[in-house]
Amino acid sequence: MHGPAIKGRGARGYLPGRFETTTTEAVDDGWAPPEADTESGPDPLRPRTQVHEETARSIITRNNSPDIGFSQSVNPYRGCEHGCSYCFARPSHAYLNLSPGLDFETKIFAKTNAPDLLRRELARPGYRPSPIALGINTDSYQPLERKLQLTRRLMEVLVECRHPFTLITKNALIERDLDLLQVAAKQDLVHVHFSVTTLDPHLGARLEPRAAAPHARLRAMRNLHEAGVPVGVMFAPAIPWVNDHELERVLEAARKAGASSAGYVLLRLPHEVAPLFRDWLQAHVPDRAEHVMGTVQQMRGGRDYDSGFGTRMRGQGRYADLLEQRFALAWRRFGYADATTRPVDCSRFQPPRPPSPQGELF
Structure with missing residues (x-):
């Protein structure tokens, strides 16, 4: 994966997935000059985003992980164009025989039947409501959402059924759906969290190339708060010697923008994310690369990652303890202890009516 950083992308190449039986490597045989790439095929330094429509068989994902604060989630997209170099969801593209590197951020799968599936699953006789987290594996407000509006259509179903839900995003595009969020907020049906990794726009552009700039997220947070929508902030991930020094500044800025809740998650490097992030470090902060990974391994039992419940989000050891204390x-x-955020209300849920050939009388 060694090569120049690609503008607007987090990865520098196509790292093979862990299930691949063969790998390919591009070699310049001298027959075509580099400038001919745009004539003969795609420019490797400017890979385009490809969107694939996917017909999903189910849409609600359930988990019983003790360190995750929700049991149900809905992800309208697979892959994410934001291109965050550290994204823990990158390995999921390996199940599609695609690269967790550039493929993850350039080959996006849109579950175009997601709203209809959600309506069908909520209408099942045995369904019992609990808050649904929208866009947990990949951001439900990534750039593609501006055109496809799958997240908005999912939200329309949830609001119609008075079903509680939560959102976490890096994109100010969420302001587009303020009308729905206000309706949900008046019924205690929604909480919105913004992931803010840094206040430095230059660092943000390298860590999260196609996510909204930090000031845009804070502006969106303030606008939602002023409109009556409860908002919070996630400082995630906390990366040693890269953005960890900003923890207090991010929490202070978010509180001023109206955040009533806050959390943080330590850098997670499962499977292919570890070599991808090491490559990012070499490309952008080579002077600190070894120091960063050395500290990460101190918190992960000498490994790049420890997936154990209770430790995967926080880590262990002196540095992890200090981060938790900070x-x-x-x-x-900054007053988060005094802020009040009402829990979402599951008692208002009304299952959607199945379609009837006789239509609706009432």
């Missing part, structure tokens, strides 16, 4: 102090100092 967060707790900032949480109290």
